[in-house]
Amino acid sequence: MALDDADTRGLPRYTHGHEVATLASHGTRTAANSCAYLLPVLEPGMSLLDVGCGPGTITLDLAQLVAPGQVVGLENVEAPLISARSRAKERGDTLTRFEVGDALHLPFEDDTFDVVHAHQVLQHLPDPVLALQEMARVCRAGGWVAVRDADYAAMAWHPASPELEEWRTLYRAVARANDAEPDAARHLRAWALAAALHEVSFTATAWNYADAETCQWWGESQAVRYGGQTFTEQAARQGATAESLDRIVAGWRAWGGAPDAWFMIPNGELLARIT
Template sequence: MNQHTTPSCHAGTQQPGAQPSRDQQPEPANQDVYTHGHHASVLRSHMARTAENSATYLIPHLTHGLSVLDVGSGPGTITADFARLVAPGQAVGIDRSPEVVAAATALAREQHLSNLSFEMGDVYKLNFPNDSFDVVHAHQVLQHLSDPVAALKEMRRVAKPGGIVAVRDADFHGMFWYPQLPEMEQWMSLYQQVARHNQAEPDAGRRLLHWVQAAGFTDITPSSTTWLYATADERTWLAGVWADRVTGSTFAEQAIAYGLADTATLQHISAAWRSWGSAPDGWFAMPNGEVIARA
């Protein structure tokens, strides 16, 4: 997975009503619907993420002794890298899935990271006092939330004054690929419909600056990084992940339950992904918006 930078795993629940100020705790929340779920194909993708390939924009800001909260930390691979970068400072990851938290906790033990811990958490109601962390990070989380601005306000609440809130999200309509198989165009349309049915925003990358400003931040540094899949190994990996996800994940279950697709349609889309993966001239680019915001 190659990256080209141009300067410039989900922990959410839906929160109704007015949003809290920096000094107020938010009210209890209702759960959002996670479009991807925790199917093996999804976790296979999340396990491939590292600070180097998914948080390059943040790494220069991480120094020894800082405290980091990783929101929606999933299997914990990025969080583990953060723990190494800020040691002896503490890194904490939160996720709403107990199974995923257990797997991440096991990872911390396996890697002997005593400054790393994971726990259940809700991005709309973080279980930490005001001004708790030097860095609050969320990777590919805001795109799955029904109220990303509320989440950003809560992330800002637990960040220390002058601390960093760092967010990075893909932009699905910004993705492009070759060969341009019609079934993959169908995949994009279906993904947009499923995500929006869940009151989520799949084209989150282009909206990050707007959301961060709406959350009250004024000291903001935007950037963009692209995941590129163009080698044979990269194509095979990405095609396998999405071919399996289209037929076996929560996304597939939702597409059928919402009346947006049937099993035959999903199988055709899955086959198209595998066909793209075997194309010697295959190319897939995924743009990601990024923001460093000072609390």
């Protein structure tokens, strides 16, 4: 999201923004690699809402699994939906809808969907408990609310890199300045309890980058993202200098080119049955 757009519309500020590098990274996410915990409960004919759908790759995978059920992908700005609609057209999917709406005030009636899903969304919201309550509100009795979020403090990598440690410290400061919680995974159970979700299971899985091609891609993707305008403007407000940002960008590229590079992103998962 463009910062001015967020400020003008009173929306939560999305730390990553929707620049090309971010959308390309998000475009590698699939139902298989990003919400496997949800797949066993899906059935054909279910209606599904994907909150914070981004470029739509997970949304469209889920649409295939619940077809002919109605699927809606929701974002709070239009920019990523352009990519999502293009991907739907490429897949020949004419049923999935992509709409603009606020995760904290979902634009749907109570009891509308069988499944309400959000991937890497709660960590960016100023009120994740309200978001869970809204997800539960629009979910039918007997349906499912599903959430997966990462934990930045628990991310691990090799080889050791002071530049990546500097990045993590800065990113967490920027996110918290946006009223967000970058270590969301560890908070999911507490948020679920606060949202009065009852039949809930909690699991954890990780993304792991551990081959030369993937590490090179991840390092370059992160270098471009954290050297881009969206992040650098926010980082400057937290005291980051051009020199420190250049150092972080170079650190990501150096890490990605290391012959023994390895990176792990832990994710917490919440699956709640709505009663």
